[in-house]
Amino acid sequence: DTGVSQNPRHKITKRGQNVTFRCDPISEHNRLYWYRQTLGQGPEFLTYFQNEAQLEKSRLLSDRFSAERPKGSFSTLEIQRTEQGDSAMYLCASREGSIEAFFGQGTRLTVV
Amino acid sequence: AQTVTQSQPEMSVQEAETVTLSCTYDTSESDYYLFWYKQPPSRQMILVIRQEAYKQQNATENRFSVNFQKAAKSFSLKISDSQLGDAAMYFCAYRSGRGSTLGRLYFGRGTQLTVWP
Numbered sequence: 001d002t003g004v005s006q007n008p009r010h011k012i013t014k015r016g017q018n019v020t021f022r023c024d025p026i027s028e029h030n031r032l033y034w035y036r037q038t039l040g041q042g043p044e045f046l047t048y049f050q051n052e053a054q055l056e057k058s059r060l061l062s063d064r065f066s067a068e069r070p071k072g073s074f075s076t077l078e079i080q081r082t083e084q085g086d087s088a089m090y091l092c093a094s095r096e097g098s099i100e101a102f103f104g105q106g107t108r109l110t111v112v
Numbered sequence: 113a114q115t116v117t118q119s120q121p122e123m124s125v126q127e128a129e130t131v132t133l134s135c136t137y138d139t140s141e142s143d144y145y146l147f148w149y150k151q152p153p154s155r156q157m158i159l160v161i162r163q164e165a166y167k168q169q170n171a172t173e174n175r176f177s178v179n180f181q182k183a184a185k186s187f188s189l190k191i192s193d194s195q196l197g198d199a200a201m202y203f204c205a206y207r208s209g210r211g212s213t214l215g216r217l218y219f220g221r222g223t224q225l226t227v228w229p
Contacts, residue, residue, distance in 0.1 A: 043157070048215070056216065091157065093157075099162060099164075100147065106155050108155075
């Protein structure tokens with residue numbers, strides 16, 4: 001499978017715990033995006049990487065959120081001290097020069 | 113900031129019929145791209161069709177076509193000969209054009225399409 005891969009697909013965590021999600025983009029795609037999608041809403045942009053550089057962060061990305069993309073390959077999104085409001089689908093997308101972005105299947109986070 | 117509005121939270125269509133989903137957007141840019149994405153229950157976002165703002169011709173992909181009205185900032189999706197597999201959430205999205213190095217997407221809230229047999 002050469003598409004965008006996200007792991008885990010589902011994560012249930014207790015409030016206050018830390019969680020980390022992983023995104024493996026399509027090989028050689030140098031642009032990587034994280035979005036968050038809550039029920040009944042369209043995806044909202046969180047952050048953008050070009051290679052290993054994080055070039056843009058949304059105001060939605062509070063100081064409890066951090067994203068990395070070491071070596072410009074896979075990316076991780078960590079949420080510290082999770083809150084119930086963090087429950088959402090976290091989507092990763094990548095592209096390389098092409099106009100369209102390709103999305104992964106997402107990680108559904110439930111904070112209980 | 114760019115905004116995308118989908119005014120139809122839900123739409124339904126009979127199998128084999130035609131349905132049109134509406135989308136309007138607001139931007140001060142002249143160069144941009146517009147997209148329709150489909151999100152079935154499996155949740156993976158799939159590109160349906162795209163339109164470059166500099167192109168006057170409306171994009172077409174098999175049963176899917178768009179009506180792009182740049183002056184009105186309108187971008188509707190027409191699905192012809194609807195199939196049961198077309199049932200999904202459809203999102204309209206906007207992206208800044210070739211001069212932008214970022215390429216983030218702005219999404220509408222989506223339209224849930226139901227296809228009746």
